[in-house]
Amino acid sequence: MLLTALRRIYSFLIDALETILLVGAVFLVIYVFLFRPFEVKGDSMYPNFHDGEYVLTNLIGYGTTSFLKLSGPKKGDVIVFKSPTEADKDFIKRVIALPGETVSLNNGNIYVNGRFVSEDEFLSPDVTTNPQSFLREEQSVTVPQDQYFVMGDNRPYSSDSREWGFVGKKNIIGTSFLIYWPLSKFGRVSNPY
Numbered sequence: 198m199l200l201t202a203l204r205r206i207y208s209f210l211i212d213a214l215e216t217i218l219l220v221g222a223v224f225l226v227i228y229v230f231l232f233r234p235f236e237v238k239g240d241s242m243y244p245n246f247h248d249g250e251y252v253l254t255n256l257i258g259y260g261t262t263s264f265l266k267l268s269g270p271k272k273g274d275v276i277v278f279k280s281p282t283e284a285d286k287d288f289i290k291r292v293i294a295l296p297g298e299t300v301s302l303n304n305g306n307i308y309v310n311g312r313f314v315s316e317d318e319f320l321s322p323d324v325t326t327n328p329q330s331f332l333r334e335e336q337s338v339t340v341p342q343d344q345y346f347v348m349g350d351n352r353p354y355s356s357d358s359r360e361w362g363f364v365g366k367k368n369i370i371g372t373s374f375l376i377y378w379p380l381s382k383f384g385r386v387s388n389p390y
């Protein structure tokens with residue numbers, strides 16, 4: 198009777214351990230190859246993303262998990278990438294221009310291939326773009342192959358491609374697709390383009 202009880206306890210513990218290991222392995226595969234959480238730090242993406250919010254980032258297709266060889270980010274996508282200025286930080290910004298496109302800044306407005314970029318769907322009308330050191334007023338730059346021009350939604354207070362240049366495809370971690378914390382902001386990350 199005691200031996201039977203010990204066998205049941207042993208069997209239960211083995212089953213529980215197997216379940217924990219399986220769940221851990223699935224979580225590890227998801228975290229390493231599919232999706233990763235990212236904390237928004239700072240106000241460079243305000244008003245759409247606030248300091249301390251968490252987004253889920255899709256790693257599939259480019260960046261760290263490019264085994265599917267998808268085309269890469271699209272204009273308007275919100276991406277997470279390795280900081281070009283600080284190796285231990287990741288940034289979150291919106292893709293404004295794709296490889297081969299020409300970006301210019303005139304009177305505080307962004308133009309891509311000579312067309313005004315209307316950002317009314319995700320920025321308030323009083324937000325203007327300030328010139329920085331890489332892209333200055335009345336200057337244009339063409340985005341090289343496998344590079345992207347990105348900007349924070351909080352244009353006057355964002356360190357972005359205007360300051361330090363393009364983001365290489367190899368530095369992109371993934372595309373943010375879901376705000377999951379705080380729960381009051383739970384929802385998809387929209388792309389207005």
